[in-house]
Every structure is written in structure tokens, then in C-alpha cells.
């Protein structure tokens with residue numbers, strides 16, 4: 001997924017003409033990575049262009065002052081707003097259509113950031129200017145997007161502008177929260193605000209960018225004495241990264257609504273043994289189908305220990321069930337009966353149940 005990349009090919013009569021190599025505009029961040037080399041290439045081409053036009057004495061010259069994109073601009077939001085409110089006339093890649101001109105090297109794209117911001121606020125979308133004002137940052141964010149995506153050679157500060165991290169749907173927030181509590185909260189604080197041993201994750205440096213940057217940071221360096229303790233085996237780096245972003249940095253994170261919060265049934269759980277143990281050690285009090293009345297009910301909202309990570313239910317059983325004799329169901333028995341309670345009585349609260 002690339003942002004349109006302007007590759008200068010020709011030295012035309014009196015101005016730069018770019019042959020855009022386009023793919024649908026999607027992720028501003030991957031594009032920004034490309035932007036640096038491309039901008040360098042472009043700058044080189046410009047140099048040769050300028051000397052060429054000097055010798056021809058015909059070029060009006062290009063502005064050397066770059067528009068300064070403010071760090072408060074959000075490129076992800078800008079892309080989203082551009083796609084819904086602007087692309088119909090200016091084209092998805094800013095190349096223009098019959099209803100709107102090209103926004104690459106356009107007149108208002110070559111001035112200051114504020115001038116472009118004001119231009120959009122006051123006149124766009126054509127016919128309905130109020131729709132993209134500054135009350136919700138629309139003019140600011142679309143201006144930033146137009147500059148960084150379509151006019152990277154004329155923009156500065158694109159790297160500093162906010163791009164929301166997008167949390168992958170494969171992450172699990174409930175597991176991430178549990179993994180954070182056991183492996184990270186000691187240093188970073190239960191609410192992420194930091195302690196003397198670990199930094200404040202509510203203003204986390206690495207969080208203002210790609211999800212993968214946060215995941216890699218954790219994967220390769222956290223927890224400090226033993227990074228292997230939170231690596232890939234149980235998706236710890238992915239899950240804790242999702243948890244840190246969605247819980248402590250929601251305003252710069254997208255995709256949290258797609259992330260699972262269900263308990264993850266461990267692959268080691270044995271449902272056949274779970275059903276057998278449940279039948280002999282638990283059903284008497286909790287009912288064959290888990291539907292005993294009152295505090296013994298193990299279904300849905302009535303089961304408070306079924307609402308969180310798998311481990312919460314497992315340790316409740318390990319530590320307290322059956323009430324008169326907890327050692328009678330520990331270890332594998334606690335894991336298997338917990339899996340039975342999730343998969344048979346509460347399938348909506350679980351993922352990873354055997355088919």
C-alpha cells in the first residue's frame with residue numbers, strides 16, 4: 001500500500017511534470033517511509049531542473065520554503081477525511097478529475113501550511129465549505145495529508161505528525177491486560193503512568209507510530225532483564241502492545257473495536273477430561289449444565305470469573321474449588337474444567353474452543 005509517489009521523469013518546457021506511479025492511497029505511514037528516498041530523488045531531479053532552466057532562462061523557479069506540517073496534524077484522520085470528502089473531485093491519489101483539479105504541486109500546495117489550511121477551511125469542499133472546517137481538525141488534517149502524501153517535496157514535519165497505530169484484529173486485549181498485569185505493571189504501573197523502574201506509557205514515545213514498532217520494542221527489549229519472557233509464543237508482545245495502545249493511548253490508536261476481548265482457551269486444555277472432572281467433582285453443586293441457582297450459576301453474567309482472561313477462571317478453580325477440598329481440582333483439572341465451563345456454558349466469552 002503506497003502513497004502516490006511522484007517520480008520526475010521529464011524536463012518539460014516550463015515546469016515540473018511528474019509521472020505519478022499510483023496505487024490506491026491507504027496507509028500514510030508506509031508511504032512516509034518511502035517519502036524520504038523519493039524526496040531525495042526528487043530533490044536531485046529538481047537541482048538538475050533548476051540548472052537546466054537557469055540556462056534556458058525560462059523557469060519561474062520553484063519555491064524553496066517548505067510548508068511546516070504541525071505535529072498536531074493527524075495523517076490517518078486526514079486520509080480518512082480526504083477519502084470521504086475530497087477524493088470524489090480531486091481523485092483518490094490527488095491527481096484531479098473533471099470536477100476538481102490536481103492537488104500535486106497545486107498553487108495552494110506550494111505556499112505555507114497555514115495558507116493551505118485557510119484555503120480548505122474557507123472554500124472546500126466546493127459548494128459546502130462548512131463541512132471541512134477546523135472545529136474537528138478537518139482542514140488541518142486534510143491539508144497535512146495533501147502535503148505529505150501528494151507534495152512530500154514541499155512538506156516538512158511529516159514524520160512528526162501523528163499517525164495512529166492500527167491494532168490488528170488478531171490481538172487479544174483481555175490476554176494483553178493479564179500479561180501486562182503479571183509482566184509489566186510492576187515497572188510501568190497498573191494504569192501505565194510509570195514508576196521509578198519504568199517509563200510512563202501514557203506518553204509513550206514509540207506509541208505514536210506503527211503498531212509494529214510498539215510490538216517490536218516489547219518483543220526485543222521488554223521486560224528488560226528477560227525479553228524472551230514476552231515474545232511470540234503466547235502472542236505476549238502483540239497482546240501487551242494492543243493493551244498499552246488501546247488502554248493508555250486510545251486517542252492515537254485505531255482498530256481497538258476490532259480486537260478480541262474473549263478468553264483464549266489454551267491449546268493444552270483437554271475438553272474430554274474437563275467434562276469428566278466437571279461431572280464427578282462439580283456438577284452436584286453447579287448443575288450438569290452449569291445452571292444452578294444463585295452464586296453457583298456458571299452461565300453468562302452470573303459467572304463473574306468468566307468475564308476476564310482464561311487464567312482468572314482457572315485460578316479461581318485451582319484455589320477455591322471444590323470448596324471443601326481445593327487440592328481435588330488443581331493443575332490440569334483446573335485448566336480442563338475451566339475450558340469446559342467456557343466452551344460448553346459460555347462459548348460467547350471464549351475463543352479457541354476445539355470445534
Ligand code: HEC
Nearest residue numbers: 085086089099100101106107108109120124125126132142
Ligand atoms: C465538488 C467537487 C470538490 C470537492 C468535493 C472538493 N473540491 Fe477542492 N476544488 C474543487 C475545484 C473545482 C477546485 C478549483 C476551484 C477552486 O479553487 O475553488 C478546488 C480547489 C481546491 C484546492 C486549491 C487547489 C489549487 O490549485 O490551489 C484545494 C487545496 C482543495 N480544493 C482541497 C480540497 C479538500 C481538502 C477537499 C475536501 C475537504 C476538497 N477540496 C473537496 C472541487 C472540489
Ligand code: HEC
Nearest residue numbers: 183184187197198199204205206207218222223224230240
Ligand atoms: C524491570 C522494569 C520493566 C519491566 C518489567 C518492563 N519494562 Fe518496559 N520499560 C522499562 C524502562 C526502564 C523503559 C524505558 C527504557 C527503554 O525504552 O528501554 C521501558 C520502556 C518500555 C516501552 C517504550 C516506552 C516509550 O516511551 O517508547 C514500552 C512500550 C514498554 N516498556 C513495554 C513494556 C511491556 C509490554 C512490558 C511487559 C511485557 C514491560 N515494558 C516490562 C522498564 C520495564
Ligand code: HEC
Nearest residue numbers: 281282285295296302303304305306317321322323329337
Ligand atoms: C459443594 C458445592 C460445590 C462444589 C462441589 C463445587 N463448587 Fe464451585 N462454587 C460453589 C459455591 C457455593 C460457589 C459460590 C461462592 C464462591 O464463589 O466461592 C462456587 C463458585 C464457583 C465459581 C465462581 C463462579 C463465579 O461467579 O465466578 C466457579 C468458577 C466454580 N465454583 C467452579 C467449580 C468447579 C470447576 C468445581 C469442580 C472442580 C466446583 N466449582 C465445585 C460450590 C461448589
